[in-house]
Amino acid sequence: xxxxxxxxxxxxxxxxxxxxxVIDNAQQVSVTLSDGTEYPARIVGRDSKEDLAVLxxxxxxxxxxxxxxxxxxxxxxxxxxxxxxPFGLSxxxxxxxxxxxxxxxxxxLYDDFIQTDAAINHGNSGGPLFNLKGEVIGINTLIYxxxxxxxxxxxxxxxxDDARGIINQLRQTGYVRRGWLGVRYQDVTRSMAEDLDFHxxxxxxxxxxxxxxxxxxxxxxxxxxxxxxxxxxxxxxGQPVTGQTLPRLVAGYQPGETVHFILWxxxxxxxxxxxxxxxxxxxxxxxxxxxxxxxxxxxxxxLGVKLGVVDQTARTQYGLTDxxxxxxxxxxxDGSPAASRGLAEGNLILQVGQQEVxxxxxxxxxxxRARELKKADILLLVQDGEGLRWVAVPLGGQPxx
Numbered sequence: 001x002x003x004x005x006x007x008x009x010x011x012x013x014x015x016x017x018x019x020x021x022v023i024d025n026a027q028q029v030s031v032t033l034s035d036g037t038e039y040p041a042r043i044v045g046r047d048s049k050e051d052l053a054v055l056x057x058x059x060x061x062x063x064x065x066x067x068x069x070x071x072x073x074x075x076x077x078x079x080x081x082x083x084x085x086p087f088g089l090s091x092x093x094x095x096x097x098x099x100x101x102x103x104x105x106x107x108x109l110y111d112d113f114i115q116t117d118a119a120i121n122h123g124n125s126g127g128p129l130f131n132l133k134g135e136v137i138g139i140n141t142l143i144y145x146x147x148x149x150x151x152x153x154x155x156x157x158x159x160x161d162d163a164r165g166i167i168n169q170l171r172q173t174g175y176v177r178r179g180w181l182g183v184r185y186q187d188v189t190r191s192m193a194e195d196l197d198f199h200x201x202x203x204x205x206x207x208x209x210x211x212x213x214x215x216x217x218x219x220x221x222x223x224x225x226x227x228x229x230x231x232x233x234x235x236x237x238g239q240p241v242t243g244q245t246l247p248r249l250v251a252g253y254q255p256g257e258t259v260h261f262i263l264w265x266x267x268x269x270x271x272x273x274x275x276x277x278x279x280x281x282x283x284x285x286x287x288x289x290x291x292x293x294x295x296x297x298x299x300x301x302x303l304g305v306k307l308g309v310v311d312q313t314a315r316t317q318y319g320l321t322d323x324x325x326x327x328x329x330x331x332x333x334d335g336s337p338a339a340s341r342g343l344a345e346g347n348l349i350l351q352v353g354q355q356e357v358x359x360x361x362x363x364x365x366x367x368x369r370a371r372e373l374k375k376a377d378i379l380l381l382v383q384d385g386e387g388l389r390w391v392a393v394p395l396g397g398q399p400x401x
Contacts, residue, residue, distance in 0.1 A: 236261055
């Protein structure tokens with residue numbers, strides 16, 4: 001089965017940007033240029049939360065590329081051009097205007113779309129939205145369709161200024177790390193502001209806006225910095241904060257970075273510096289063809305298995321899809337705990353208990369945690385040719401040399 005989408009080249013060396021959902025579940029990815037030339041592509045990195053992916057093709061010549069512009073400079077009413085591959089019709093250009101900016105359509109936690117009435121249809125996903133300078137200011141991602149799912153003049157693109165940092169991270173590491181605050185919050189409504197007598201700083205009686213803290217994670221960055229329940233966060237590094245924009249603004253910084261908040265507490269505005277952390281519930285990165293983990297192969301003597309990452313070689317050898325997650329069982333030692341429970345070469349370990357694993361290192365961490373809790377066995381979710389099954393493997397075995 002084939003699926004089609006769009007993309008664009010941002011570097012003459014063959015770096016391609018598209019949507020993650022365009023290449024999700026693909027066993028092979030190829031890129032076809034406007035002149036019909038086709039190249040096999042490798043996945044450099046992808047981010048399902050922002051729905052972006054970066055590919056790499058190896059060409060025998062420098063490829064034509066397009067620059068990323070500054071979407072923050074675009075204004076409602078500006079003319080834009082969408083170029084893509086709708087219904088397989090490559091090189092299709094449609095024109096329209098920017099209908100709205102910073103649009104939240106509940107597609108994800110980091111919604112900040114450019115809305116346009118340029119026709120965007122199935123197959124346009126991942127294609128560029130150009131301004132009249134020839135700069136890419138958006139990545140076409142989503143449509144509101146009619147009864148048949150076709151364009152009705154309401155399309156959405158990821159702004160280039162949101163995508164730029166993510167693309168750079170994907171090119172450098174193959175995955176995206178986002179800062180974590182460690183709070184639960186709500187948008188400050190008009191009635192909340194009136195009840196609290198909350199006004200904008202230096203704005204007289206104008207109602208204040210921000211995100212009010214409802215819960216604080218124990219030991220998290222916010223608690224360490226002194227944030228309290230009931231505080232209203234009003235700006236982050238000079239950018240205004242609301243309950244809708246806070247997740248995206250925080251996610252724009254790396255774990256370990258220190259950011260500056262202005263917050264309102266019991267009628268007084270205060271300054272607060274806070275060092276962001278890494279979300280403890282953050283999943284392992286999605287698989288990348290070009291950025292393997294530091295330890296792609298590992299032997300766990302307690303279980304009696306040799307484990308590896310799911311890379312391109314493994315996908316080809318075992319018929320795995322490109323989006324397949326998990327840890328590959330490369331060898332099971334005779335007489336080991338894993339062998340006694342029926343694990344075999346080619347199996348995939350997807351979870352340890354309720355925790356997803358994607359690298360041998362993450363499985364080792366889960367194993368160490370089970371040992372600290374003095375558990376007698378470890379529960380694995382294993383995939384083989386017949387499907388998924390839970391396997392309780394006893395701890396403490398040693399592989400044969």
